[in-house]
Amino acid sequence: xxxxxxxxxxxxxxxxxxxxxxxxxxxxxxxxxxxxxxxxxxxxxxxxxxxxxxxxxxxxxxxxxxxxxxxxxxxxxxxxxxxxxxxxxxxxxxxxxxxxxxxxxxxxxxxxxxxxxxxxxxxxxxxxxxxxxxxxxxxxxxxxxxxxxxxxxxxxxxxxxxxxxxxxxxxxxxxxxxxxxxxxxxxxxxxxxxxxxxxxxxxxxxxx
Amino acid sequence: xxxxxxxxxxxxxxxxxxxxxxxxxxxxxxxxxxxxxxxxxxxxxxxxxxxxxxxxxxxxxxxxxxxxxxxxxxxxxxxxxxxxxxxxxxxxxxxxxxxxxxxxxxxxxxxxxxxxxxxxxxxxxxxxxxxxxxxxxxxxxxxxxxxxxxxxxxxxxxxxxxxxxxxxxxxxxxx
Amino acid sequence: xxxxxxxxxxxxxxxxxxxxxxxxxxxxxxxxxxxxxxxxxxxxxxxxxxxxxxxxxxxxxxxxxxxxxxxxxxxxxxxxxxxxxxxxxxxxxxxxxxxxxxxxxxxxxxxxxxxxxxxxxxxxxxxxxxxxxxxxxxxxxxxxxxxxxxxxxxxxxxxxxxxxxxxxxxxxxxxxxxxxxxxxxxxxxxxxxxxxx
Numbered sequence: 001x002x003x004x005x006x007x008x009x010x011x012x013x014x015x016x017x018x019x020x021x022x023x024x025x026x027x028x029x030x031x032x033x034x035x036x037x038x039x040x041x042x043x044x045x046x047x048x049x050x051x052x053x054x055x056x057x058x059x060x061x062x063x064x065x066x067x068x069x070x071x072x073x074x075x076x077x078x079x080x081x082x083x084x085x086x087x088x089x090x091x092x093x094x095x096x097x098x099x100x101x102x103x104x105x106x107x108x109x110x111x112x113x114x115x116x117x118x119x120x121x122x123x124x125x126x127x128x129x130x131x132x133x134x135x136x137x138x139x140x141x142x143x144x145x146x147x148x149x150x151x152x153x154x155x156x157x158x159x160x161x162x163x164x165x166x167x168x169x170x171x172x173x174x175x176x177x178x179x180x181x182x183x184x185x186x187x188x189x190x191x192x193x194x195x196x197x198x199x200x201x202x203x204x205x206x207x208x
Numbered sequence: 209x210x211x212x213x214x215x216x217x218x219x220x221x222x223x224x225x226x227x228x229x230x231x232x233x234x235x236x237x238x239x240x241x242x243x244x245x246x247x248x249x250x251x252x253x254x255x256x257x258x259x260x261x262x263x264x265x266x267x268x269x270x271x272x273x274x275x276x277x278x279x280x281x282x283x284x285x286x287x288x289x290x291x292x293x294x295x296x297x298x299x300x301x302x303x304x305x306x307x308x309x310x311x312x313x314x315x316x317x318x319x320x321x322x323x324x325x326x327x328x329x330x331x332x333x334x335x336x337x338x339x340x341x342x343x344x345x346x347x348x349x350x351x352x353x354x355x356x357x358x359x360x361x362x363x364x365x366x367x368x369x370x371x372x373x374x375x376x377x378x379x380x381x382x383x
Numbered sequence: 384x385x386x387x388x389x390x391x392x393x394x395x396x397x398x399x400x401x402x403x404x405x406x407x408x409x410x411x412x413x414x415x416x417x418x419x420x421x422x423x424x425x426x427x428x429x430x431x432x433x434x435x436x437x438x439x440x441x442x443x444x445x446x447x448x449x450x451x452x453x454x455x456x457x458x459x460x461x462x463x464x465x466x467x468x469x470x471x472x473x474x475x476x477x478x479x480x481x482x483x484x485x486x487x488x489x490x491x492x493x494x495x496x497x498x499x500x501x502x503x504x505x506x507x508x509x510x511x512x513x514x515x516x517x518x519x520x521x522x523x524x525x526x527x528x529x530x531x532x533x534x535x536x537x538x539x540x541x542x543x544x545x546x547x548x549x550x551x552x553x554x555x556x557x558x559x560x561x562x563x564x565x566x567x568x569x570x571x572x573x574x575x576x577x578x579x580x
Contacts, residue, residue, distance in 0.1 A: 008223060009562055015449050016558035019551050022456050219424075222435045223565075225417030226442020232409040233447040238454065239394065239402055241387030242466040244410055246493035247514065254518045271525035289400045291497055293407015298501030300408070301415035310503040313422055327422075327506045330489020331496070331513020332520065334482050338493065339521040340532060341478025342468055345492035346410075348475075350440065352468055354447035356553065358540035359470035366479020367486060374487030375429035382426045382490070383578050 039124060047107055047132045049141040050162070053169045056081045064098060065107050065134070068119045079109070079141060080173045087115055090122060099128045109134035109141070146170050216307040233354055240286070243351020247338035249291035251275070315382050326381050341366075386460035411498055413439075420498040422490030422506060423578075429487070431575040434568035441561045452554060472535030489513065 039045065055063045056079070065082035067074050074084040085095045087110075099106060106123070108116035108131070116133045123131050134141065148166035151159045219225075236244055255275045259266040266272040302308045314323035338344040341363045343352070349367060352360010375382065388394045394402070417439045418424040427433025454460035486492060489510045491499060496514070499507025521528060537545075543553035 005223075012445075012558055012562055015453075016555045019449070019452055019558075020555040022452070022551055024549070024551075219418040219435070220413075220416045222417060222438035223442050225413050225435075226439040227446050229410070229413040229417070229439060229443035230446025230450070232406060232413060233443055234450040235409070236406045237447065237451060237465055238386040238460060239388045239406075240399065241390040241464055244406070244494070246497060247518070250493060250511070250514050251518050251522075254515060254522060258519070258522070269522065269525065270529060271522040286399060286403045289403035290407035290410070293404040293409075294411035294414070294494060294497045295407075295501045296404075297408035297411025297413075298415040298420060298498035299411075301412045302420070302502035305416065307415075307420065307502045310505060312505045314506070315423070323506055324509045326488045327490065327509040328513040328516075330485040330487070330491070331510040331515075332517035333485030333513075334489060334491075334493060334510075335485075335514040335517020335519075336521045337478045337481030337483075337485060337517075338514075339478070339518055340474045340481065340528065342471070342474070344482065344494070345440075345486075346494040348468055350444055353444035354451060355462070355465050355467055356448065356542050356550065357467045357470065358537065358542045358545050359468045359475050361542045362470070362472075363475045363479040363482075366476050367483045370480040370483025371486040372429050372483075374484045375426060378487050379430070381488070382423060383430055383432070 036121070036124060040121070045120065045132055046135040047105075048135050049144055050166070052107060052134055053141075053145050053166070057169050057172050062103060063105050063107065065109065066098075066119075067138075068108050068110050068115050069138075073111075077138075079138065082109070085119075087119055090119055099123055099126075099131070104130065106131045107134050108132070109137050111139055112137040146174065216305060216309070218305055230354075233351065236351075237354065242286070243347065243354060244290065245287045245343065245347035245351065246291055246294070247335070247344035248347055249285070249287040250335070251339065252285045252288055315380065317380055323381065326378070385458070386454065387464055390464050391461075410494070411501065414495055414498045415502065419495040420502050420504060420507070422499070422504075425495060426487075426490050427578070430578070431571045432578045434572060437568055438565060441564065445558055445561055448554060448557070452550070467539040467541070470537040470540040471533065472537060474532050474534065477531065485517075 052063070052065060056065065065079060067078050067082045067084045068087045068090070069084075070086050071084055074086075078084065085098075089095060098104070106128070108119045110116045110119075113133060113136065116137060120131055120133050136144075145166050148163055148170060150167075151163050153160075220228075233244055236242065252275065255266065255272050258269075258272055259276060266276060299308075312320045312323055314320065334344065338347075341348055342359070343349075343363070345364075345367060349360055349364035353364060354360075385391060385393075389396065389399060389402075414420070418435050419439070424433055425436050428436040451460065451462055451465070455462035482492075489496075489506075491507055491510045493511070493514055496507045496510045500511060525532075541550075543550050546553065
């Protein structure tokens with residue numbers, strides 16, 4: 001009996017030492033392709049430019065609008081209140097910290113949908129939640145909000161209200177809807193952006 | 209240890225039993241991705257019973273409603289089948305080793321009734337505790353230890369620590 | 384085959400209940416054969432006359448742990464997909480303390496009481512009846528327990544992360560502690576007067 005216990009003890013010791021000298025195991029926690037396909041198909045990953053504009057005007061602290069175009073393009077023209085994370089620097093620590101903040105809606109946009117979609121897929125594969133794409137990108141935003149067309153008086157009341165909202169938002173961003181005036185305004189807007197980013201970092205609980 | 213295996217006094221070597229139980233637990237993790245459990249099955253039965261007697265009450269309650277889903281009854285659950293297996297397995301072992309006998313087991317110093325009252329109170333306490341800790345000795349402590357979860361090891365320490373303390377208070381029930 | 388098999392869709396979901404039944408049979412058989420259907424044998428651990436619970440419990444947990452770690456290392460199983468009970472600090476501790484008191488009074492835990500029922504132990508039946516009453520009481524009085532039940536959520540916490548150790552070191556120390564405990568238990572058993580049951 002005692003001899004058997006000795007063998008068991010030695011076996012346990014060998015297994016224990018084996019574990020001790022085992023290299024750390026890394027797990028691949030990326031989402032499976034099938035699951036990702038389902039998520040890509042889900043229309044709720046898009047947010048319309050009106051919804052985002054509304055939240056920007058209301059200074060929603062739970063929204064961060066991310067421009068994934070290059071820094072040069074961002075400087076020339078960008079949606080006021082957005083921050084710039086070029087696609088190629090998406091995986092830097094500072095940007096991952098924003099992505100990992102749980103209670104923050106991260107919305108990507110580029111000129112059209114393509115670059116924003118790429119950013120979305122990369123982040124989704126890394127397992128980040130509450131990330132969205134602004135539908136139609138900057139082009140659509142510019143056409144609907146900044147260059148909002150006055151509807152005819154015969155249009156239904158909803159359309160008129162939507163126009164008034166868009167006009168109001170445009171004035172909120174650019175004064176009288178003059179896009180050259182918008183350039184000077186943009187600098188002050190950038191300051192609030194930086195503040196927002198810090199807030200995001202402070203509340204992040206480790207992220208990924 | 210007697211060689212006659214059928215008189216009810218034979219038990220397998222505890223380390224052999226432990227390794228077998230460990231292999232069962234490992235198989236459970238390997239096949240289904242989750243550990244063993246027991247109190248969860250009782251909870252599911254309670255939820256199903258309450259839901260069938262008083263459906264609106266169950267849906268309104270903050271606790272039952274956690275375990276109710278629209279499509280399938282909570283009774284149709286992994287743990288319930290597992291516990292049915294436990295009863296069958298125990299029955300088989302009882303037949304093989306000759307331990308099938310209706311009886312109340314207790315210290316010679318106390319009566320049957322005293323033992324049964326203590327068992328009922330113990331069961332009630334165990335039921336409440338297992339819900340608070342989200343699992344019992346098998347679900348939280350044993351399975352949790354196998355995956356080195358914090359809840360498993362802390363719950364295990366709390367159960368054994370408090371059982372050591374209380375068993376000396378209720379010593380008369382046992383020896 | 385990479386485990387866990389059912390979450391990986393290697394075995395269809397429909398087999399779940401059949402496998403549950405088979406695993407349950409294995410669980411029940413080993414518990415009963417090791418003597419967990421007898422409350423006085425279980426209680427021996429706390430008075431030092433029979434350490435069967437300690438031996439079976441720790442051998443089982445460490446066997447499964449070692450198996451999982453080695454299978455994970457060999458790439459036969461993805462340990463990150465295994466279910467981890469969320470850790471709520473105070474409910475886990477208070478729940479454990481309450482269960483300990485129930486253990487000392489009842490002499491069973493839920494799993495072993497079902498084993499006891501299978502071989503005709505009346506005290507096990509009463510204990511299991513108590514379980515139903517206790518869980519029913521908890522559910523009905525949930526509003527009283529709610530704030531405690533949800534307090535101190537640490538998520539799917541792992542013990543070695545909380546202690547700031549690596550998994551390997553913690554597992555190794557646990558194995559060493561168990562070996563020490565087994566030898567200690569044998570030593571104590573020799574000192575304590577045998578109890579006939």
